[in-house]
Amino acid sequence: MLVDNVNPAKEKLRAGGKLSACWLQAGSGVTAEIVAEAGVDVGVIDLEHGPGDIMILASQIQAMKNCPAVPFARAPWNDMVAIKRILDAGVYGLIVPYVNTREEAVRAVAAAQYPPAGVRGIAGSPRAAHYANQSIEYLKRANDAIFIFTQVETVEAIRNLDAILTVERLDGIFIGPMDLSTSMGRFASPGDPDVKDAILGIEKKVLQAGKILATVGSGWEDAKEKYDRGYGLVIYLSDTMTLGQAIRERIAPFKKTFGGL
Numbered sequence: 001m002l003v004d005n006v007n008p009a010k011e012k013l014r015a016g017g018k019l020s021a022c023w024l025q026a027g028s029g030v031t032a033e034i035v036a037e038a039g040v041d042v043g044v045i046d047l048e049h050g051p052g053d054i055m056i057l058a059s060q061i062q063a064m065k066n067c068p069a070v071p072f073a074r075a076p077w078n079d080m081v082a083i084k085r086i087l088d089a090g091v092y093g094l095i096v097p098y099v100n101t102r103e104e105a106v107r108a109v110a111a112a113q114y115p116p117a118g119v120r121g122i123a124g125s126p127r128a129a130h131y132a133n134q135s136i137e138y139l140k141r142a143n144d145a146i147f148i149f150t151q152v153e154t155v156e157a158i159r160n161l162d163a164i165l166t167v168e169r170l171d172g173i174f175i176g177p178m179d180l181s182t183s184m185g186r187f188a189s190p191g192d193p194d195v196k197d198a199i200l201g202i203e204k205k206v207l208q209a210g211k212i213l214a215t216v217g218s219g220w221e222d223a224k225e226k227y228d229r230g231y232g233l234v235i236y237l238s239d240t241m242t243l244g245q246a247i248r249e250r251i252a253p254f255k256k257t258f259g260g261l
Helices: 008-014 029-037 054-063 080-089 102-111 127-132 135-145 155-159 177-183 193-208 220-228 241-258
Strands: 019-024 042-046 070-074 093-096 147-152 172-175 212-216 233-238
Touching: 008 019, 008 070, 008 147, 019 029, 029 042, 029 054, 042 054, 042 093, 054 070, 054 080, 080 093, 080 102, 080 127, 102 147, 127 135, 147 155, 147 212, 155 177, 155 193, 172 193, 177 193, 193 212, 220 233, 233 241
Parallel strands: 019 042, 019 233, 042 070, 070 093, 093 147, 147 172, 172 212, 212 233
Antiparallel strands: none
């Protein structure tokens, strides 16, 4: 639960801590509540590949309200209006996809910051500002409380990474391995040796710049290896994929014994 508009996830990452994270891709307040009550540190509501809209986003955040889990969201695009509405719904972390240049990173950060640091529109009425019940406190603290990642998922972004890392108030880089490998000509193959080498290069630059590293993981062992390499946040759980995996594992002995349809 967020208290006094402070973001404990951001504070822990800045202090060098590690956070567990789970995709919320089902567009469901029920699964968001289950994930939050299960003890995940960060629930990342996926508006890029998930089916949800702003109303569903708000319901997912509400479902997490009484748990320590901090709501993050991945925006559908680097769009000022979309980012404004996502933040006004009450998330405290933002992942902006497909950011390939310093100018695009500046635009993403500006969209998430109130003036004079950025261009986010100011209103005390949205959910994030507690419907004008505590709006001034939120408005004063939001710029420092919101955590901002931009995604590196193309060859162009790698070429421009040094410049991207100079953007003020950009907190971290989220590596998208599937899109990155495809951009490199290795379709959906993040395990390709050349892709892995490229990712190691990204990691080195991000850590040297003092930014937070984040990415996805295929499971705990993969996530642990990435945490050990310096990642602060790894999304290795999902309200859709983890459910499917659990069911496959549990249905396998039935099928082995009795067969299927």
